[in-house]
Each structure stands twice: as structure tokens, then as C-alpha cells.
Amino acid sequence: MDWNEVLREIAVIQSAEGEVPVRGVQYDSRRVVSGDLFVAMRGGSADGNQFIDKAISQGAVTVVTDSPEAYEKLRQKHAGTGAALVEYGRRALAEASAAIFGHPQRHLALSAVTGTNGKTTTAFLLEAMLKSVGRSCVLIGTIETHIAGEVRESPHTTPESRDVLELFSEGAKAGATEAVMEMSSHALEQERVWGLPVDVAIFTNLTQDHLDFHGTMERYFAAKTRLFEGVGAPPPRVAVVNVDDPYGQRIAERIERSQLVRYGLDVAADFFAEEIRMRAGETRLRMRTPHGAVEVRSPLTGRVNIYNLLAASAAAWARGLTLDQIAQAAETGAQVPGRFEVVPTDTGVTVVVDYAHTDDALRNLIVLARELVKEHSGRVITLFGCGGDRDRTKRPRMGRAAGEGSDLVVLTSDNPRSEEPGAIVAEALVGLRETGTESIVEEDRAAAIEIAIRSADKGDIVLIAGKGHEKMQILRSGAVPFDDSAVAARVLRGER
Numbered sequence: 001m002d003w004n005e006v007l008r009e010i011a012v013i014q015s016a017e018g019e020v021p022v023r024g025v026q027y028d029s030r031r032v033v034s035g036d037l038f039v040a041m042r043g044g045s046a047d048g049n050q051f052i053d054k055a056i057s058q059g060a061v062t063v064v065t066d067s068p069e070a071y072e073k074l075r076q077k078h079a080g081t082g083a084a085l086v087e088y089g090r091r092a093l094a095e096a097s098a099a100i101f102g103h104p105q106r107h108l109a110l111s112a113v114t115g116t117n118g119k120t121t122t123a124f125l126l127e128a129m130l131k132s133v134g135r136s137c138v139l140i141g142t143i144e145t146h147i148a149g150e151v152r153e154s155p156h157t158t159p160e161s162r163d164v165l166e167l168f169s170e171g172a173k174a175g176a177t178e179a180v181m182e183m184s185s186h187a188l189e190q191e192r193v194w195g196l197p198v199d200v201a202i203f204t205n206l207t208q209d210h211l212d213f214h215g216t217m218e219r220y221f222a223a224k225t226r227l228f229e230g231v232g233a234p235p236p237r238v239a240v241v242n243v244d245d246p247y248g249q250r251i252a253e254r255i256e257r258s259q260l261v262r263y264g265l266d267v268a269a270d271f272f273a274e275e276i277r278m279r280a281g282e283t284r285l286r287m288r289t290p291h292g293a294v295e296v297r298s299p300l301t302g303r304v305n306i307y308n309l310l311a312a313s314a315a316a317w318a319r320g321l322t323l324d325q326i327a328q329a330a331e332t333g334a335q336v337p338g339r340f341e342v343v344p345t346d347t348g349v350t351v352v353v354d355y356a357h358t359d360d361a362l363r364n365l366i367v368l369a370r371e372l373v374k375e376h377s378g379r380v381i382t383l384f385g386c387g388g389d390r391d392r393t394k395r396p397r398m399g400r401a402a403g404e405g406s407d408l409v410v411l412t413s414d415n416p417r418s419e420e421p422g423a424i425v426a427e428a429l430v431g432l433r434e435t436g437t438e439s440i441v442e443e444d445r446a447a448a449i450e451i452a453i454r455s456a457d458k459g460d461i462v463l464i465a466g467k468g469h470e471k472m473q474i475l476r477s478g479a480v481p482f483d484d485s486a487v488a489a490r491v492l493r494g495e496r
């Protein structure tokens with residue numbers, strides 16, 4: 001593509017034209033190759049403008065910058081290089097990427113899921129429903145990325161626009177007509193999703209998390225609401241909103257009734273569940289909707305998954321599936337790795353790996369576990385830790401949530417990152433101690449898993465919370481392989 005053509009698609013303050021052929025686009029100097037356009041952006045921990053020389057030395061042929069100083073320097077030092085000065089680096093990145101990848105977003109009907117918890121599960125369920133009627137999909141989210149059937153690793157819950165558009169382009173070429181994406185609050189705030197036209201937007205819930213980044217719950221909420229306003233694109237055609245959540249109510253109030261599908265566990269919602277019958281590994285319910293009612297049987301367990309099922313069903317309906325098709329797909333639907341994943345054993349102890357990493361998710365998980373052991377008066381043993389370099393204020397809250405419903409808590413490490421594990425544990429202990437529940441502290445996660453499982457008797461349930469599908473433990477010294485379910489399986493086999 002010619003640089004002059006790219007320039008026509010981005011909002012520039014100043015630019016230097018030139019007949020420079022542009023082959024690709026990059027926002028990270030470390031990934032620049034010959035023929036690329038490099039978008040230099042000021043970030044929270046680095047300034048991409050510091051890397052312009054490096055990008056050019058690696059072959060960047062044009063540079064878009066959000067810094068007037070960098071633009072001036074570029075004009076003087078690299079006069080032959082195409083250049084543009086913009087106000088918003090990420091918007092320019094999205095606009096240039098859309099042009100360079102040939103506007104693949106126009107060929108995919110996009111469903112986007114936001115909320116503190118449930119995004120991954122809802123996205124997997126929706127993808128399974130769309131696939132069940134023969135539609136080919138792109139899925140982008142926390143655990144994996146799917147490109148029309150091919151599974152890849154995910155670098156982020158919501159990658160930068162350039163990467164999303166590249167994935168969309170590959171998906172569209174492979175025949176995909178639908179895309180399902182998780183949109184994190186970070187991505188909405190940073191406009192990583194600028195210009196993506198969302199057809200169906202889903203709001204799952206909002207509870208405390210990520211206040212290190214957003215500062216307050218209101219600002220966190222404001223980031224989530226951007227999905228429903230449209231980020232550099234028109235508002236979604238349909239909004240699917242959990243109206244049992246107070247923040248969901250607030251979103252619903254702002255949306256035209258004709259564009260809104262409300263879901264919840266109450267008759268006041270459009271899509272709601274009744275006659276719920278739950279046991280481990282199976283949930284049955286009757287889903288009532290304005291378009292009729294249908295019996296649904298799902299292998300997913302727990303109240304939170306009823307919400308996820310309702311969300312995915314309402315979205316699938318908005319994408320044109322019938323209620324019967326939805327119910328049929330739900331029956332096999334999407335076991336998500338690391339979400340209420342039961343580690344196989346014949347010891348009589350139930351061991352569950354789950355991604356609960358907020359106080360709300362922990363509380364829900366423990367309530368479900370209590371339900372499951374109630375019949376035999378089993379105990380609930382909860383293992384958890386809190387992430388380093390993340391919202392510190394959630395630590396005592398997680399401690400309180402773990403202590404409140406459990407019989408024994410094992411407090412350990414969960415990706416301490418650059419922080420001292422002992423200091424993180426101390427902050428979680430503040431809340432945990434208030435509950436008076438028996439607790440054991442063991443910073444080494446493998447040893448902690450062993451303690452938790454060895455403390456359990458037949459009929460007890462052990463919850464290993466926080467890391468779910470993750471395959472690494474991130475320590476100050478670097479990331480080391482770590483897999484909760486593999487460690488638990490080893491302990492259950494009697495190995496160390």
C-alpha cells in the first residue's frame with residue numbers, strides 16, 4: 001500500500017507525504033521488519049518515541065508519532081522517511097492497520113463481551129453456538145485465540161488493534177463470517193478496539209478489580225460503558241445486558257429498548273432462567289424469552305454459569321439462531337480450561353481448579369462448593385493468592401471472601417511479579433484474619449497445593465483458585481512453568 005493512501009485514512013495534525021510503499025504496520029519497535037510503518041506511542045511504562053531510530057534501523061519506512069518533538073526530529077534526521085504527527089497514537093494505529101489489512105472488520109459480524117467476570121466463558125459458549133450452525137468464527141480472548149478452527153495462544157485478553165485486525169484478516173481469508181471477542185476494560189480505555197464495528201455487545205457484571213489501572217469503580221465502569229457507546233464506531237446494533245447487576249441496570253437505562261436484550265434470573269428480564277436444577281457437572285433449566293421458552297441442559301456447573309449461558313444465548317439469538325439451535329449447542333457447549341475444572345481422582349476428595357481472582361468470583365465459587373458438599377457435610381478448603389503488580393485493594397477483600405465461606409484457607413502466591421510474595425500475603429491476611437477461619441500460609445504454590453489436598457478427607461472439596469488455565473508462575477526472577485491442575489494431579493497420585 002502506498003503511504004499517501006494510508007495517510008488518507010488516519011486523522012493527522014501534520015504529515016510528510018511521499019511515494020513510499022508500506023508493507024506492514026507495527027507499534028512495537030522489537031517487532032518491526034523491513035517495509036513497516038512504525039506507530040510510536042507514549043505509554044504508561046515506556047515511550048515508543050524513544051524507539052523510532054531503532055525502528056528505522058530495522059527497516060521502518062514511515063513513522064506515525066504522537067509527539068511533536070519526535071515529529072520535528074524525524075523530519076530533520078530522517079527526511080526521506082514518511083512521517084505523520086497525530087493526537088492519538090492508538091487511534092492512528094487502528095486506522096492505519098484497518099487500511100493495511102484491507103478492512104477485515106467489514107467482513108465479520110462482531111460480538112463483544114465485557115465485564116469483570118464471565119467474559120471468557122460467555123465468549124466460548126457463544127462461539128460454540130455459532131459454530132454449531134456451521135458458521136466459521138474468529139475468537140479472541142484470555143485463554144486462546146481461534147481462527148476459523150485453528151487454536152493459537154493469546155498474548156492478551158484484548159490485543160492491540162493491529163493484532164486484532166491481522167487476526168480478523170486471517171480469519172476472513174479462512175472463511176470466517178463471525179468474530180467473538182472479549183473486550184477488557186484496559187482495551188476499552190486505551191482504545192485498542194478503536195473503529196471495530198460491534199454488532200452485539202454483552203455486559204456480564206462489574207465487581208472490584210483493576211483499580212490499580214482505573215483508580216475508582218466509577219472510572220472502571222466508565223471504561224466498560226464505552227463498548228455500548230461505540231469506540232470510534234457506531235453503537236452496537238444489540239446490547240445484551242445482565243440486569244441483575246446494578247451496573248448492568250445503569251447501562252440498560254441508557255439504551256433504546258428496541259436495541260436492548262436484558263438477561264437475568266428474574267422474570268423482569270427478557271432472557272431468564274427458571275426451574276433450575278443443578279448438580280456437579282450438569283445444570284438443567286428452562287430458558288424463557290420473548291420468543292418462547294426452551295429446556296436447556298448444560299455440562300457447566302454453578303449459578304455464574306447460568307448467567308453465562310443466558311448471555312451467550314441472548315447474543316446467539318441476536319445473531320439469528322433459533323432457541324432450539326441454542327439449546328442444542330448448550331448441551332455440548334464449551335468446557336473452558338481452568339474454569340471449575342475438576343481434577344480426576346478416585347480418592348473421594350473433589351479437587352477443582354478455577355480462575356477466580358477477584359473477591360466476587362471467590363465468593364461465588366465457595367458458595368457453589370458448599371452446595372456440592374452439603375449433602376455429605378464435607379468441608380470446603382480454599383487455596384488462593386493475589387497477583388503482584390495488580391490492584392492491591394482487592395487483596396484484603398479476597399482474604400475476607402476466602403475466609404467467610406471456607407472451613408480452611410491455604411494462602412499462597414499467584415504471580416507475585418515484581419513484588420515480594422510475603423508482602424502480598426500479608427495484605428491478604430488482613431481480611432482473612434477478620435473472619436477467624438483456620439488458615440495456613442505457604443508462599444510456595446506447589447507446596448501449598450500439597451498442603452491443601454493432604455488436609456482434605458473423603459467428601460471434602462479443595463478449591464485451587466486464581467490461576468485457572470495459566471501455565472506459568474510469574475516471579476521477580478522471571479516466569480517458570482506452573483500448572484495448577486498438573487501439580488494437583490501429581491499430589492493426588494501420591495507423587496511430590
Ligand SMILES: CC(=O)N[C@H]1[C@@H](OP(=O)(O)OP(=O)(O)OC[C@H]2O[C@@H](n3ccc(=O)[nH]c3=O)[C@H](O)[C@@H]2O)O[C@H](CO)[C@@H](O)[C@@H]1O[C@H](C)C(=O)N[C@@H](C)C(=O)N[C@H](CCC(=O)O)C(=O)O
Pocket residue numbers: 027028029030041042043044045046047048049051155156157158159160184185186187213
Ligand atoms: C496497563 C496496560 O494495559 N499496558 C499495556 C499497554 O502499555 P502502555 O500503553 O503503557 O505501553 P508501554 O509498555 O508503556 O509502551 C509504549 C509503547 O512503546 C512500545 N515499545 C516499548 C518497548 C520497546 O522496546 N519498544 C517499543 O516500541 C510499546 O509497544 C508501546 O507501543 O500496551 C502495551 C503494548 O500493547 C502492553 O504490553 C501493556 O500490557 C501490559 C504488559 C499488561 O500487563 N497489561 C494487562 C494489565 C492487560 O492489558 N490486561 C487486560 C486484561 C485484564 C483482565 O480483564 O483481567 C488485557 O486486555 O489483556
Ligand SMILES: Nc1ncnc2c1ncn2[C@@H]1O[C@H](COP(=O)(O)OP(=O)(O)OP(=O)(O)O)[C@@H](O)[C@H]1O
Pocket residue numbers: 115116117118119120121122142157182184204205304305307308338339340354355356357360361362364365468
Ligand atoms: N458470570 C459470572 N459472574 C461472576 N463470576 C463468574 C462468572 N463467570 C465466571 N465467573 C468466575 O470468574 C472466573 C473467571 O471467569 P472467566 O474467565 O469466564 O472471566 P473473564 O471475565 O474472562 O476473566 P479475565 O478477563 O480476568 O480472564 C471463573 O473461574 C469463575 O470463578
Ligand SMILES: N[C@H](CCC[C@H](N)C(=O)O)C(=O)O
Pocket residue numbers: 357386387388390414415466467470
Ligand atoms: N488477566 C488478569 C487476571 C490474572 C489472574 C491472576 N492469576 C493474577 O495474576 O493476578 C490480570 O492480568 O490481571
